[in-house]
Amino acid sequence: MLISMHPLPKLVLCLLWIVAALVVFRLSFQIALFAVATLVLLFDARIPLRRLLGLMVPFALFGFGFLTTSVLFRAESGFAVLMAQEQGGAPEVAPGLVLFFRVMACGMISAVFALTTDPGQFVRALMQHLRLPAPMGFALMQAMHMVPDLRAELLQMRMARAIRLGRPLRRVPTPPEALALAIPLLAYAIRRATRAALSFEARGLRPGRVRSQLPQAQISRADWMRLFAGIGGLALLLAMAPQGLT
Amino acid sequence: MPEALAYDRVALRHDGAGGDAVGPVSLRLREGERALLLGASGVGKSTLVQAATGLFPKSIPGERRGAIRLCGRPVDDRTPADWADTCGYLFQDAAQTLAGFTVRDEIAFGPENAGVAGARLPEIVAEAMARAGIPETWSARRIATLSGGERQCVALAALLAQGAPITLADEPAASLAPVAARRMARLLLAPGRTTLVVEHKPGPVLDHIDRCIALGRDGRVMSEGAPRQILARDADALADAGIALPLAARLHLNLPDLIDPRLSLEEALARLPPGQAHRLRDVILPAPIPIGEVVLRLDGADCAPAFGPVVLRDVSLTLRAGEVLAILGPNGAGKSTLAACLSGLLPPRAGRREGAAGAVAFQNPEAHFSRESVRAEIEDIDPAPERVSRILDRWGLTAVADQHPFTLSQGQKRRLSLALLAETDRWPLLILDEPTAGLDGVAEAALRDRIAGLAREGRAVAVITHDMDFALSVADRAVLVGGGALRFDGPCAALMRDRERLSAAGLLPPEAAPVLDWIDRTC
Known part of the structure; x- marks a missing residue:
């Protein structure tokens, strides 16, 4: 319900x-x-x-x-x-x-x-009814995309690291491993956000522009x-x- | 025909770079023309395309010299976002550039930005999905649940919905299975469309192209003209510049006395004397390598990604030293999960895995980098300066040795990640996940030789790829993954001639299939 x-x-x-x-x-x-x-x-x-x-x-x-x-x-x-x-x-x-x-x-x-x-x-509803600016709304959606992608990226980085160190993949990363992965992961997130921002701009999204909305419930x-x-x-x-x- | 896009002595330089990334370049794209921009990895093709609407240098910091005009207007007259009504982009990595939360949102994004009436949007979305071959049932699917290839198809539908008269596409088919790649080429390069496509491998798009523009290693135009014309005239120079050539041109370069560059492949094969089959076989198939003992055995294994459900069931597979195995299948079939299971990184959920641990070169090469420079990454393998120099030289990384790995071009990143795994003898099993993505012709040929070298050293190598010609040229054996199981395990050349089986898996035969047929008929 x-x-x-x-x-x-x-x-x-x-x-x-x-x-x-x-x-x-x-x-x-x-x-x-x-x-x-x-x-x-x-x-x-x-x-x-x-x-x-x-x-x-x-x-x-x-x-x-x-x-x-x-x-x-x-x-x-x-x-x-x-x-x-x-x-x-x-x-x-x-x-x-x-x-x-x-x-x-x-x-x-x-x-x-x-x-x-x-x-x-939910984000669409905020944009439509509560005038959430579109760049902010799509940035929120991008952030939600990024969470599972960051998890996948983290897993891949941990696998690559395990390969380089020649040891099995641990189920849970140790604190030093987590610390070592924080900066590459942050770098990934920044690069990813930059690419997404470029793509948004290339596809016509800019602050202040009047845009329409796909009909929502x-x-x-x-x-x-x-x-x-x-x-x-x-x-x-x-x-x-x-x-x-x- | 009126001019759609014009670069006039354009040179582009990234902030902080010592030299120009590309140029000076002068080129024209006329309305209704479909042009292919060729060039080795790292010569600045993507930067050139990004400059077309002013993304470079307005949003990507850098400096531009020379002038760019879009539909006759200086590009600086409008913002990159305003040019979206004129020029649509299809980016190299769709996975990282999609905006919406669902497939429907994503496709509607461009028309929404253009202010198209809301009531018309569902119709536009449905039409774009149908044209891109996306099932209606995907409409409400979350983007995050799509595979890389599926996201690329959605990006294509979004581009079609945007409806801009000019399209700029940067390696749009790099992560697509052959059938999807061909559909993309057909749609992007339909007659009458104004399109500039950047590709490392001209093969799938060559038949849809009016004009090729090749950039040399110095970032300047080295050859320009109709595809057949420049391939017949400049094949040697293009190959030297690192550009991957279509099969007929490659065969001509290897067998100049047998293959006439002015003929199509079928015509050239029809004129070949039957006694020359062995020479053709040597060019398109790998040299036989003695097979050694078992390196790895999967017995009734159920393979699943970490934290995900089982995607492949009851996989039984044996890999021996000296063997090169091609892992083929459509997008999202579970090839990367199989790779993780083969390497031992992810234990099978059921069944058994026996054998030494293996290493995986991941699709995203950046996952392998952890140091501040290319040289430091290589020094982790062996700090001896002469060995470092040799490795850098062998993988074509000497010129970028002091750069941060993340600043390299896609092809250079791929080479570095492969070098980090291949240059140590720690791994009896190496699994390469889409190793040719982003590689130019020279790098791909070097990779082919390197894979053969690793197999001769007694390692088992598995190669996940959508590039059927590459698979045929390196692998003696192939497995076909699809429908949650292995559908074929046998000689690679036999699978490549089995059009029915390939078609059922959404794959297409390699460019070399007619050559295989000819060899089979004459032997």
């Missing part, structure tokens, strides 16, 4: 959910947001559970920092309590736990947007309905939280 939703209402909806996660300091609410986002990823976006668990790892590690600070170093938890008080009240349980689930909820909501949105369509009534349903769902979760905004 979310995959077919227009990127801009989806962005608004996800931002609203993230803002709600940031302003409401309630464990039950954070858990509810996290659970809804995870269920959407599992059943609507059909992301395999294994990949989903993998995605959670960086957010969990980040959130775990708050949790350990709060639980193991109680003297430090004053920071979290202070945060809770600044947001309107005292936390219901250990503040570190709330912060942990806040990170998880925000991470999963971001993942919902990232994994259900076509990046090219418009924001439909179904998109508005999904947006309002999402906002309604958020309101419901807020209402169900025992003390609402604390």
Whole structure:
């Protein structure tokens, strides 16, 4: 359902959910947001559970920092309590736990947007509806192209390096290897960006030029309905939280 | 005919360079004319083409002397972006110059920049895709999922959609399989189109060309005229200048008493006495090399790129010392993945690999460079100054020994990357991935000799290539990759005559196929 939703209402909806996660300091609410986002990823976006668990790892590690600070170093938890008080009240349980689930909820909501949105369509929508300048939009698309290409280039450089040093290819590069590859990789990225810029210019792209757009999907009534349903769902979760905004 | 593009005593020099990259050059391209710009690697052909709309020196830092006119107007009157309505580019490396996120975006990019009404764009995109032979189902495909050859086809469709009356194409078919290369030549060089094509190998485009312009090693025009005329008149000089010649011209240079340069290959073969078959065979086929022990064995191997799905299943292949194997197949068939698996860099997902590790010379030669100069790269192999000088000389790199490897021309980069692997005796197995891309005629002939030399030293060599004539001239055995498996494993010459099998794989027979047929008929 979310995959077919227009990127801009989806962005608004996800931002609203993230803002709600940031302003409401309630464990039950954070858990509810996290659970809804995870269920959407599992059943609507059909992301395999294994990949989903993998995605959670960086957010969990980040959130775990708050949790350990709060639980193991109680003297430090004053920071979290202070945060809770600044947001309107005292936390219901250990503040570190709330912060942990806040990170998880925000991470999963971001993942919902990232994994259900076509990046090219998103940039096109920004150019069409929010007047993102075309050179910037195409530079963004080029950067998105570059990520997989940089990975392939990095792998090829590592293979070439392994060949030169006469040793097998390591699964994960060691820190000295990664450091040695950083500059050639950066040089590759610069050269690649230069070639792309030349190509853009040769094909008629320049700042300030009036250009047309390939017709894109418009924001439909179904998109508005999904947006309002999402906002309604958020309101419901807020209402169900025992003390609402604390 | 009115003049489309004119260079008047143009000389171009890159910022910081000691001398001119090219020129002074004076040449004209008339409306409706299809011209081929020939020249050895590094003589400044690409720079000359980039200067046509002012990209050089406006966007590529440098200095230009002389004047350039496009459709009668001085090029400096408009910006390079404004000239896009007049002049369309097809760049050497489409993989790095595509703008859109999907195939549809990419093809629409030029017309969007020109402000064509949005409602007309889908029709323009569909028409360009059909003309370039791109299936409709590709429309929403992400560019990142396309192979190098597929991206080049998309770049061609984007050029057609742009609709500029003049086309400048820089080695447009370098990474294309033969069928796709021929389609590109047909479209780019259709009668009536105004096109200037830069190519190292004139073979596939020669029949579509009105005029050839050859640049000498000094970056000046050395020969100009109708293709057959300059090949008959200046074949020796062109070969000396590093320009790859079509087969008939090469045969004439090797067998001047047998092949008349004024005749087509078929006509020349029809007049050959049957007793001369062995001389023809010596020119187009590799000399036999004694085969040694097994260097590598793949047994029921499933090959997959790193982090990707299996692309080749149940591959069983044995390579012996002294053997040269050609790995052939259409774009995206999994040839490079097979190379990584053969070398041991990527272990097979299933099945077994037995044998010593091998080295791969990658398609992108820059992956091999890690030092600050060509000389320093070579010194990593052996620091002895006399050995370094010998290697630099042998691979034609002496003049650029103190340059940074990234500043070399594509052909020079290719030579350096091959030298780094071939000049050490560490590797019993060498795999060369598209080694002729960007090489001129002299460098290609030197590479052919070097491959034969490596095989004679007792190494096993595998060559991935789209150049069927090169494969025929270096390899005694060939495998055909396609449809997720090996489709053929046997003598290279036999595969090159199997038109049905080649056609099913989207490949075309080599230029030398009629010669093979003639040898077969007469022996």
